[in-house]
Amino acid sequence: MTVLLLQILALRILALSILALSGGLELLPLEQPPALPESAIQASQVPGVETDSPADFRSQYPAGVAWWGTWEGATGEARRSGKPILLLSAAPQCHGIPGIW
C-alpha cells in the first residue's frame, strides 16, 4: 500500500514537473495556503460585514473555460487569433429536462 502511494506521488510530481517545464504551470510558493472548502468560505461571510476582497466572489464563481457557443464564432476567433480549436459538444438537457448537462 505504501509503495503504491509513493508511486502515485512520484507520478503526480513528474506530471507537474513536465507541465512546469513546458511553461504551462505557474508554480506557487510553498507557503501558499491550500484553498478553503466552500463550507469554510461560507462560514466566514458574516451577514452585514462588507469586504472588498475579490477572492470572496471568485470562490463562488471560480475561473472557468471561456467557451464559444457556436462553430461560426469559434472559427472566426481561431482565424483572428491563430490558436488551435478545442471542440466539445454537449447536450444542455437530460431526459428532456433543461438546466443540466
Add this chain to the structure above:
Amino acid sequence: MDQSLWSDPLVIEASRKFVCARLATYEDAGEGKFLEGIYRGRSGQLENTVFVILTSDGKTRLSRSGRSPTMVFGGAVGWEGTVLALEMENIAEAHPPPKDHKSADGPSLPIAKSVRLAVNIAACDRLPLVISSGLDDAQLQSLATVGWKEPYLGRFSWAATDEPAQLKKVGIEKPSAGIWIVQPGDFGLQVEVIAKVAADADQQTIARALDQVLETSRRAQKYTRAHVQQGQRLGKKWQTEIPVTDPGIPPQGRGRPGRRPGE
C-alpha cells in the same frame, strides 16, 4: 459533460492557449451534421457528446476524436484533468499561432446561438448571463473588451439579440436596448434580472455591474438525478432543434457508467 474536468485549474490554464468551442448538441442542424462528421459512435449517429482538437482552420485533427477527453486521451480516475492538461499543453506547444499572425481587432463576444439557448446553457453552467440587446458594433466591441478580461473571463455566459421578443420569452417584462445581467432559473427557461446597464455605458460602468453580480450572487448546487426528477414533477421540458439520436447505452469500455445520457 463532466464539469469537474473542465473546472480543473490545469485545464483552465491550458484552455487559454486554445479557442474553446462548446457546441450545444442537437440544437443546430448544420452543427449536428458537422459533429457527425467528427465522431459517430457504434450507433452510427450523433451522440450526446463529441470531443476533438483541431487546427485553427478547423480542418485538420490534432487529436483523435471521441465522446470525451477521457476517451481520447485516457487517464485513470482522478487523473483525467492532469492528463488532459498535459495533452493540451503539448498540442499548444506544437501548434502555436504563427508569429506573423496579428489581428488589429480584439475577440468578439462568445455568444450562444440564441437567447433561449443561452439561458439554458447558463443554467447548466450555473453562471450569470449577460444579454446585450440592440447594441451597435462599437458598443458590442466595448462589452467584449470587458468580457475577455479577468475576472470576467469564463465567469459569465453571453448572448446578444436585436429582437426584444427574445427577451420577453425568457421573462424580461419590459425589454429595451442595453446590457442585461440576469440569473437563469434552475431549469434555464426563465431569468431573473439582476442589473441593467445602458447600451452606451463606458467599460468602467460595465465592469462595476459585473463585479457587483459576482459579489452578490451565489452559484447554485445541482445534482443530476434530483434535478431531472424535479423537472419531471414540475413539467419542465426542453425541445431540441433536431432529434436526439444518442442511444443512451454506453458501449463497453468507454466512459464510466452512470453518466448517460446527459453526461
